[in-house]
Amino acid sequence: MKQPGQIALMPFPYTNLANSKRRPVLLLRKLNNSQDDWLVCMVSSQLRQADPDLDWVLHEGDSEFPDSGLKLASVFRLSRIAVLDGALLLGSLGHIPDERLQDLRGRLGSWIIGVAT
Numbered sequence: 001m002k003q004p005g006q007i008a009l010m011p012f013p014y015t016n017l018a019n020s021k022r023r024p025v026l027l028l029r030k031l032n033n034s035q036d037d038w039l040v041c042m043v044s045s046q047l048r049q050a051d052p053d054l055d056w057v058l059h060e061g062d063s064e065f066p067d068s069g070l071k072l073a074s075v076f077r078l079s080r081i082a083v084l085d086g087a088l089l090l091g092s093l094g095h096i097p098d099e100r101l102q103d104l105r106g107r108l109g110s111w112i113i114g115v116a117t
Helices: 098-116
Strands: 006-013 020-030 037-044 056-058 074-085 091-095
Touching (some): 006 037, 006 074, 020 074, 020 098, 056 098, 074 098
Antiparallel strands (some): 006 020, 006 091, 020 037, 037 074, 056 074
């Protein structure tokens, strides 16, 4: 069962939409009850790509790491979001706590508002 805060494997599209790459994503929220569409953000082990003002880096020593199902320290790239059909879910890795999910949603919302002004 898909739920917000879940870390799953899905084909994530490149920005030019020419291809996609199977990668971990964080399910941020389901868009509505009539369809299985999800707002997701990309998860990457390329820590150098992290934007310290927006993204969150999960390190192996963090208390949230064991439940994530990730194998390496990873950056949750909130500037890399997409809406994907839940049917594209290839597998579930783990999850993050509700408190962390709320924090990430808040960061994303603040970033969007800041961009729009």
